[in-house]
Amino acid sequence: MDATDRAILAELQRDGRQTLTELAERVQLSISPCHRRLRALERAGAITGYHARLDAKALGLTFEALIFVTMREATLTTISAFEAAVADLPNVLQAQRLFGDPDYLLRVIARDLADYQRLYDKDLSALPGVQRLNSTLVMRSVVQDRALPL
Numbered sequence: 435m436d437a438t439d440r441a442i443l444a445e446l447q448r449d450g451r452q453t454l455t456e457l458a459e460r461v462q463l464s465i466s467p468c469h470r471r472l473r474a475l476e477r478a479g480a481i482t483g484y485h486a487r488l489d490a491k492a493l494g495l496t497f498e499a500l501i502f503v504t505m506r507e508a509t510l511t512t513i514s515a516f517e518a519a520v521a522d523l524p525n526v527l528q529a530q531r532l533f534g535d536p537d538y539l540l541r542v543i544a545r546d547l548a549d550y551q552r553l554y555d556k557d558l559s560a561l562p563g564v565q566r567l568n569s570t571l572v573m574r575s576v577v578q579d580r581a582l583p584l
Contacts, residue, residue, distance in 0.1 A: 435480070438463065440584040442471055443480060447581035450484045487579055495543045497550050498572035501558065503538035504565045512563035519561050525553050536568070 441461040445452070452460070458468035475481050490496070505512065513531075520529045520540065528541040542558070544550035558567060 439471060439475060442468070442475065444581070444584045446481065490543060494545050497544045497546050499542050499550060500570045500572060501540040501542055502536040502568040502570070503540060504535060505537045505563050506565040507563065508537065515562040516564070523557055
């Protein structure tokens with residue numbers, strides 16, 4: 435990957451809806467070489483998709499929590515079952531397995547406190563292998579959806 439590829443990726447992070455013509459102009463390439471590089475970046479897996487960034491508050495999702503999960507045991511069966519169950523919960527925006535204690539960090543979004551309590555009681559507390567859940571409520575997001583540093 436060279437500087438031109440990084441410029442293409444940076445431009446796409448800034449605006450994924452721009453036309454190929456606009457992209458080529460911004461990275462100072464003609465359309466054909468820009469298109470070839472773009473397809474090569476997609477085939478190589480550097481570009482995994484194109485998405486719209488939505489405003490959670492405008493969609494009525496105003497409550498966010500970080501949940502620290504401590505597992506009872508770290509067997510392959512338990513970990514696999516937990517991760518599969520977490521992946522099926524649409525309110526879980528991010529799930530990260532951690533070294534040390536706790537074992538996982540989940541970023542969860544809900545409409546409000548009552549919706550979060552329902553999610554916590556019905557879904558999160560029933561996740562396989564969980565020993566303890568500790569929640570921290572998000573006051574506000576300072577940095578979010580930042581582009582990768584290229």
